[in-house]
Amino acid sequence: MKQWIKAAGLGLVILSSSMYAQAAEAAQKVGYVATAQAMQQLAQRYGVAEKLRGEFKDRIDELRGIESRMKTKVDKMKRDGELMSSSERTKLQREMQSLESDYKLKAQALQEDQRRRGAEEEQKLVQKIRQAIQDVAKREGYDMVIDANAVLHANPQDDLSSKVISAVK
Template identity: 40%
Template sequence: MKKWLCAAGLGLALAASASVQAANKIAVVNVASIFQQLPQRETVAKQLENEFKGRASELQKMESDLQTKMQKLQRDGSTMKASDRSKSENDLMAQREQFSNKAQAFEQDNRRRQMEERNKILSRIQDAIKSVASKDGYDIVIDANAVAYVSNAKDITTDVLKQVK
């Protein structure tokens, strides 16, 4: 019985190793390098900058106005009536909270849009990788940054970059 189990285990190990050896067409691609070299990335960055330029300038204006009012309150606060100083402090706190809320919403919207555009570009890269891999008959394509060492795999980064451009 033990010999039978040992033989069955050895047979399974051999079958598994044979199936691993069957996938011998392996390629490597550097997705980060492709992403950095794409001219569309800079175009998208400028597009997003223009999209958020109005809100950014509004926030900068609010911030400078808030700083001016804070400096005025610090400078004139000791000579003001208590009721006027209290009113100015409350107005300043409300304005600071409004600025904080707008800044947080701006950051979230900006980050969300950047991720959307980044994912679009990465999707195009992924489609190009699939196209090159199927055209050249590769069984496995691995990101170069995910592997510590690969000895006999073809680097298809330039082919994918040509496909994406």
């Protein structure tokens, strides 16, 4: 009976250790990608900043025109303010306030639109990078790919960043 218990116990130990070995082997090949670096390089490759600047160029120029008109009116107030009648001064101040409120409104709308479009472009790049990571991982036989920021130590051979960047279409 004692030998049977020992044999069963030994069998359990062997069985459980083989399960742990299989579990450890299952997630054996782990790679990493510097996603922030990939995003930056791909944004430069696709000219995202230039594209967005071109898209909002007219509105930026309009804001610069308003700034110029405001500066002209401020200079006029400084230069001729004491010589103006109170009604002229009031009229000029109202024009300046109107320009300032128009500027603030348009600048805020522009900022919001730029933020929204920037997020859209960033999301497109994220999707491309994700697809490239999946393709490279499948092709190279990696079971798991993590962000390089989460890695404390890894073999440089498991760095898939350059492969992912070149795989983005």
